[in-house]
Amino acid sequence: MIFEEINFPLIGSMAELALITEWIIVLLYFEFAIIFLGRVFKFKNELKSLQERGYVYLYLGFSFMWIFFIIGDHYVISSELRIIYLNCGYISMILGVILFIYTIESYTVLIKRYLFTIIFISDIILFFIIILYDFQYGQVISLTFWPIFIVFFIFYTLELNSIFKSNPILGKFKYRYIQFVVGMTTLISGFFLTTDIILNLFGLISRIVGDFLQIIALFFLYSFFLSTPSFSEYNWQKKVESLFIMHKSGLLIYEKSFIEEKQIPYSSSVSGVMTSLRMMLEQISGEKETSIIEKKGKYIIIQPGDFIYGVIISKEKLNSLQVILSNLIEKIEGIYYNLLQNWEGDLKVFRPIEKIVQDFFL
Numbered sequence: 001m002i003f004e005e006i007n008f009p010l011i012g013s014m015a016e017l018a019l020i021t022e023w024i025i026v027l028l029y030f031e032f033a034i035i036f037l038g039r040v041f042k043f044k045n046e047l048k049s050l051q052e053r054g055y056v057y058l059y060l061g062f063s064f065m066w067i068f069f070i071i072g073d074h075y076v077i078s079s080e081l082r083i084i085y086l087n088c089g090y091i092s093m094i095l096g097v098i099l100f101i102y103t104i105e106s107y108t109v110l111i112k113r114y115l116f117t118i119i120f121i122s123d124i125i126l127f128f129i130i131i132l133y134d135f136q137y138g139q140v141i142s143l144t145f146w147p148i149f150i151v152f153f154i155f156y157t158l159e160l161n162s163i164f165k166s167n168p169i170l171g172k173f174k175y176r177y178i179q180f181v182v183g184m185t186t187l188i189s190g191f192f193l194t195t196d197i198i199l200n201l202f203g204l205i206s207r208i209v210g211d212f213l214q215i216i217a218l219f220f221l222y223s224f225f226l227s228t229p230s231f232s233e234y235n236w237q238k239k240v241e242s243l244f245i246m247h248k249s250g251l252l253i254y255e256k257s258f259i260e261e262k263q264i265p266y267s268s269s270v271s272g273v274m275t276s277l278r279m280m281l282e283q284i285s286g287e288k289e290t291s292i293i294e295k296k297g298k299y300i301i302i303q304p305g306d307f308i309y310g311v312i313i314s315k316e317k318l319n320s321l322q323v324i325l326s327n328l329i330e331k332i333e334g335i336y337y338n339l340l341q342n343w344e345g346d347l348k349v350f351r352p353i354e355k356i357v358q359d360f361f362l
Contacts, residue, residue: 021211029063054103061096183220190214
């Protein structure tokens, strides 16, 4: 065990090896971010693209973190300037994680809506307050991020496990869970081996080992993220209560309830619901974008088309429902375009809509 303080910038053959491996880490983070960004564009307007945005933020946050770390540890002579670069790295990491967690929590409630997003925002506010007081404490405060991150991923994987259990076609989750456990354990271990405290105890060899562990972890986590389903593709089904499609004249052309009749006396409430919807549609008449109205603990999502409105009543405000409703209205208007231009009120022609709805919602 070595008990001598490491001087920066790092020099020597081992420092050169560390520099090479760390640039490889940066390139891998960027490459994986680009791969997921490509999936976002490839599956544009599809549910599977929504959660991939979160992975892009996560990988970019860690890649910029390592760029700042490399500059601070290998190229900067001033110790004060090095600490500034390190703090910029920690900020990049935390911002990437915040955006990733916010994306995940937009489609599912792990404990409480946006709980982990709020915790991480509080963490970065605390980080700013402390480094403004004394910027040398940045590395110590950044370590508080990891326990919270681990707790988040525990609940994240538990929720994923419930998706796998409810969807047998997805296969067994335990193999992917092993990928996650190995990846996270290796990533955290590798990161700690690169901290100043460990460097001072064991020397540069610990940093090189930590770098290689992080490279291994990256492949495990990439495989995990790539193979696991998106919350946006599955959780929305439990949140939808009703679907209405209305002509812009105010006539209802299709309705469907996704809840059991014994839960709500649906048939006796339709007239009241429709009256409220007509009033809302009158208020937003002429708008082209999706409107979301919160009413008595429910969310009413209204998607206008050229000839019709789509309306979903749900328990939660989910981005995935907006995507589904927008695609549904586009599909219906594409099929019935000529008919809707000169529609005279015959509702029978819209009976095939049931099959279209099933393709989207069942």
